[in-house]
Amino acid sequence: xxxxxxxxxxxxxxxxxxxxxxxxxxxxxxxxxxxxxxxxxxxxxxxxxxxxxxxxxxxxxxxxxxxxxxxxxxxxxxxxxxxxxxxxxxxxxxxxxxxxxxxxxxxxxxxxxxxxxxxxxxxxxxxxxxxxxxxxxxxxxxxxxxxxxxxxxxxxxxxxxxxxxxxxxxxxxxxxxxxxxxxxxxxxxxxxxxxxxxxxxxxxxxxxxxxxxxxxxxxxxxxxxxxxxxxxxxxxxxxxxxxxxxxxxxxxxxxxx
Numbered sequence: 001x002x003x004x005x006x007x008x009x010x011x012x013x014x015x016x017x018x019x020x021x022x023x024x025x026x027x028x029x030x031x032x033x034x035x036x037x038x039x040x041x042x043x044x045x046x047x048x049x050x051x052x053x054x055x056x057x058x059x060x061x062x063x064x065x066x067x068x069x070x071x072x073x074x075x076x077x078x079x080x081x082x083x084x085x086x087x088x089x090x091x092x093x094x095x096x097x098x099x100x101x102x103x104x105x106x107x108x109x110x111x112x113x114x115x116x117x118x119x120x121x122x123x124x125x126x127x128x129x130x131x132x133x134x135x136x137x138x139x140x141x142x143x144x145x146x147x148x149x150x151x152x153x154x155x156x157x158x159x160x161x162x163x164x165x166x167x168x169x170x171x172x173x174x175x176x177x178x179x180x181x182x183x184x185x186x187x188x189x190x191x192x193x194x195x196x197x198x199x200x201x202x203x204x205x206x207x208x209x210x211x212x213x214x215x216x217x218x219x220x221x222x223x224x225x226x227x228x229x230x231x232x233x234x235x236x237x238x239x240x241x242x243x244x245x246x247x248x249x250x251x252x253x254x255x256x257x
Contacts, residue, residue, distance in 0.1 A: 010129070011161040015078065017135040021049030023235040025144065027210075027219030028082065028203040029054065030106070031062025035223065035230045035244045042242060042250050043232065047076040053132060055203035056082025056146035059125075060106025061224035066113070069124055081128035082146040082203065083171045092122035106224075130161055130170040133197075134235070140198035142235060147204040148173035154197035174205050180213050185257065189214040201233075210241055212255035221253075229253075 024045065029036055045052065058072075058079060059065035069085075071077045087102040088110075103110075110118055132144040149157050150169035160166040169175075179191040193214035194200055200215060206222030210231055221243060222228030229243035231253060241253035 009161075011167075012131045012133070012158055013078070013129045014133045015051075015135065017137045018049075018051055019137060021046060021051065023051050023053065023134060023136075025053045025055065025201045025217075025219065025233050025235060027055060027221055027231045028057035028206075028223060029062070029068050029230065030057055030084070030224045031059055031065040031068050031109070032223045032230055033062075033064035033067050035248065036068075038248055038250065039230060039232045039242055039244050042244075043234070047074070050076060052077050053134065053144055053201075054079035055144050055201055055219055056080045056128070057084045057203055057220075058082065059088060060084045060102075060109070065109050066117075066121060069121055072124055072128065078132060079128055080132050080144045080146050081125070081130055081171065085125040085128055086171050088125045089122050092118055130167060131158065133158075136198070136235060142199045142201065143197050144201045145170050147171055147202060148176050149194055149200060152193065153195050154200075157194075172204075176216070177202075177205050177211075177218060180211070180216075188257075192216045207256075209256040210253060212239070212257065217255070 056079060058068040072079055084106060087105060090098040091102040091107065134142050136142060148169045150160060150166045151157055157166060176192055180188045183191060198215060199217060201217045201219055203220040205218065206220050206225060206228060207218055210221060211218040219231050221231045223230040226246060229245050231241060231243045233239050233241050242250060243253040244250045
């Protein structure tokens with residue numbers, strides 16, 4: 001959670017610039033804690049001064065879901081809410097069909113938990129915001145939203161986070177990425193661009209290669225798939241990418257346009 005002097009609400013957290021270290025963004029972790037730690041070791045992540053931001057989906061489909069959700073207690077780790085965290089919250093709150101939906105989509109690990117343990121994890125997940133905004137040294141701001149943005153104006157989207165349409169976009173929508181992948185390359189940027197924010201980082205949709213179109217970045221490279229990877233980027237002008245595959249081989253990756 002951001003410090004007390006940062007702007008925060010139930011749906012939106014804002015972080016000031018990190019003047020002492022580096023900031024990183026990681027794609028959907030999905031319970032793969034060992035791979036995450038291997039990537040952080042590779043980039044010499046320093047918890048005392050560096051920060052790691054997540055685009056959500058910390059849990060499900062991997063071996064360490066509870067431990068990955070526990071990362072939200074670390075002072076150096078900050079996550080937006082993904083649809084899998086939302087399914088956990090809904091399963092705990094409503095049971096029935098909501099619980100069945102979650103179990104079918106990777107939540108079967110929860111069968112090993114008693115209700116008290118599950119309630120504790122659901123409470124952790126419920127604290128996560130839909131949107132994180134981070135200041136960069138130099139003045140620009142970047143945003144993290146798990147799935148998509150409703151509309152093409154960042155301040156308007158933030159103002160609407162209490163509305164069902166904006167919440168659905170943030171957690172579930174693949175509309176923008178679908179349009180980007182379905183049109184000719186020369187018009188992709190007009191479908192992706194969002195005004196009044198430097199860069200937006202997303203997860204949610206597994207891709208063979210991370211994608212950069214206009215000021216959008218999609219980082220989910222399907223860590224839970226046999227041929228998938230977990231991908232990490234450092235915020236900055238060059239946006240380097242590192243990925244780790246199922247064999248724990250780490251390699252430099254590249255953005256697809």
